[in-house]
Ligand code: HEC
Ligand code: HEC
Ligand code: HEC
Ligand code: HEC
Ligand code: HEC
Ligand code: HEC
């Protein structure tokens with residue numbers, strides 16, 4: 079008995095150690111220490127300016143107005159690296175015997191001086207943005223994901239070895255293959271789309287200059303050759319790197335907008351957005367302090383998702399205060415885990431889909447408590463409690479609708495009643511819009527207090543989708559009973575047009 083207890087105790091201690099050992103640390107990538115300890119000799123900021131003051135007036139002026147310039151942090155601190163560093167620009171006109179310049183600057187450079195912000199960022203859903211879509215089809219270039227979004231030009235011909243998937247070109251309308259077998263056109267076309275919001279694997283040419291199919295980009299979680307993840311410039315544009323700028327709702331709205339995640343439009347049409355719009359001049363973004371009627375009257379994006387409001391700690395982990403996952407086809411409560419995709423790249427240059435349940439390290443209850451704590455600065459208990467009862471009800475209702483849609487889709491697929499080119503299938507299109515567009519609007523509109531998005535752009539349209547899906551479902555099932563062959567059913571189906579859902 080005593081022995082058994084000791085074994086159990088030992089197991090607990092061992093587990094405890096294992097957990098501590100598994101905690102992600104910046105030290106897990108040797109480049110962190112290399113950069114931190116690197117002191118290039120014989121080079122000052124002034125020397126960089128000799129050429130760059132005239133070459134790059136905008137960049138230098140931006141930097142001169144930054145807190146960095148005032149604190150003595152200059153071009154050298156961010157752009158000078160050891161000669162053999164993974165991002166070294168080998169042919170820069172000026173270099174020393176041990177140092178040269180890097181053009182592709184990842185968050186690993188920022189981590190030298192801002193380790194906490196970088197760790198918080200790496201633990202957040204934002205750090206997944208680059209890996210997630212690239213890892214989705216295990217091929218490492220995201221073609222399956224881009225196929226999902228019409229961009230067939232991104233596929234390099236029917237050659238399976240280039241596409242990573244033997245059936246990549248299958249069933250696609252030839253009209254969408256105009257750029258195939260022109261690899262440069264193909265890769266560069268994706269650079270204008272997903273890459274700019276999500277990020278991609280940054281690759282360099284022989285000189286160490288980044289390639290056009292991935293750079294320039296402020297995509298949220300670009301994956302750099304030195305293991306660094308993320309473009310801190312996504313919210314702190316270079317070279318002012320201002321916190322005040324990042325506190326503005328505009329700092330989020332270059333990505334969080336449009337038919338599939340209209341957070342900007344949702345915010346603008348909420349009462350908080352209306353108050354911000356009409357009282358903008360009275361808001362003070364130069365400080366992170368949230369003092370009612372002094373620095374703000376109603377919250378903006380960063381207040382709720384990041385700030386040290388009402389005693390909460392300011393964080394770069396934008397997933398920390400989220401209870402639900404609202405982008406998924408079906409919403410689920412987040413778990414205790416941190417995000418993993420950024421760290422996998424940081425440690426081993428691995429592409430992972432990441433942990434879509436990442437949220438608060440203490441679980442979804444704490445996440446909700448923290449979000450409620452934000453509201454509590456300006457609203458009373460009953461208001462906040464009732465509000466979130468309603469939000470949760472809307473999300474659970476959406477999940478019910480999704481179950482109905484899911485059931486029809488699964489059955490049609492099992493019976494061979496979905497077309498092989500998904501995007502030419504009206505049922506599939508409706509199914510996609512029902513979760514990816516209107517389903518997100520229904521949930522996010524309710525969560526951020528925009529009744530128009532919760533209902534007219536959301537719930538109302540989800541219900542319309544289900545009505546239309548049902549009628550396609552019924553007619554296909556009926557036809558199948560009559561003619562038995564699913565291929566013939568799809569051939570004989572009367573054309574159904576699906577309007578764009580924006
Ligand atoms: C003797 C003039 C000169 C000095 C001094 C100089 N540079 Fe440059 N730099 C250039 C030129 C010319 C280019 C364009 C080279 C190219 O793109 O092929 C350049 C390009 C760059 C680029 C961008 C590369 C690109 O193509 O986007 C960075 C970043 C850079 N320099 C940083 C620095 C830093 C940091 C210092 C100080 C350590 C510095 N430079 C000092 C001349 C200079
Ligand atoms: C606080 C860090 C930091 C400082 C200081 C800094 N840079 Fe940069 N710089 C960056 C980052 C980050 C990027 C974007 C890199 C990327 O997207 O991969 C960048 C990009 C650049 C580029 C390429 C972008 C373009 O528009 O052509 C040039 C050139 C450049 N910096 C020059 C300079 C010069 C000159 C100085 C000094 C006056 C300077 N930088 C100071 C971080 C810094
Ligand atoms: C060599 C150290 C060093 C490096 C490298 C560095 N920073 Fe800084 N950073 C500072 C210092 C010092 C300040 C000024 C602190 C102050 O004045 O309160 C600062 C301030 C900031 C601020 C706050 C500015 C404001 O308006 O309050 C931001 C944002 C920032 N840095 C982002 C970055 C990013 C992004 C990178 C990487 C591209 C980076 N820093 C690289 C040292 C550094
Ligand atoms: C305008 C910026 C933007 C563009 C362009 C964009 N996305 Fe997104 N994407 C987002 C945002 C913002 C979210 C998060 C939505 C949320 O949390 O509700 C997201 C979410 C996602 C997700 C779900 C998140 C996850 O972890 O699984 C996937 C997958 C995705 N995007 C893939 C793509 C692909 C593939 C493309 C290109 C065909 C693309 N996106 C283009 C901004 C963008
Ligand atoms: C450069 C584009 C970009 C900017 C700017 C941006 N985001 Fe995001 N955001 C994304 C993408 C892409 C995702 C989806 C990541 C994924 O799940 O793969 C995302 C996801 C999120 C999520 C959900 C994370 C999760 O765990 O599911 C929140 C919350 C969020 N962003 C808030 C913000 C806020 C607040 C701002 C402004 C302060 C902001 N974002 C600025 C691109 C951006
Ligand atoms: C989603 C947008 C977003 C991204 C991405 C982002 N930041 Fe920030 N950052 C902010 C906001 C908003 C603030 C102000 C927070 C506050 O006042 O509570 C801030 C503040 C800061 C500060 C000043 C902190 C202080 O106490 O004054 C630093 C330093 C900083 N960020 C560094 C970084 C670094 C390094 C990265 C890249 C890993 C990064 N940020 C990425 C939005 C962002």
Ligand code: HEC
Pocket residue numbers: 327330331334339341342345350377378379380382383399400401402403404405406446449522525526
């Ligand atoms: C009044 C506080 C508040 C403001 C202001 C606010 N949000 Fe939110 N946001 C929330 C709440 C609450 C949720 C749902 C949290 C949950 O899951 O329990 C949410 C959810 C989200 C999500 C969905 C994440 C997912 O699970 O897919 C994104 C993305 C997001 N917000 C971005 C933004 C952006 C961008 C802005 C500004 C344009 C903004 N938010 C303004 C409170 C706010």
Ligand code: HEC
Pocket residue numbers: 349350353370374375376377382449450452453454455456457462465527
């Ligand atoms: C900095 C103060 C502040 C914070 C923090 C804040 N609000 Fe508000 N909120 C206001 C003000 C002011 C109004 C306008 C009251 C009115 O409509 O007359 C408002 C209005 C609202 C409204 C619409 C008006 C109504 O009576 O229905 C809702 C819903 C709301 N807030 C929810 C929230 C939620 C949820 C949170 C936390 C996630 C939150 N607020 C955080 C200040 C704040």
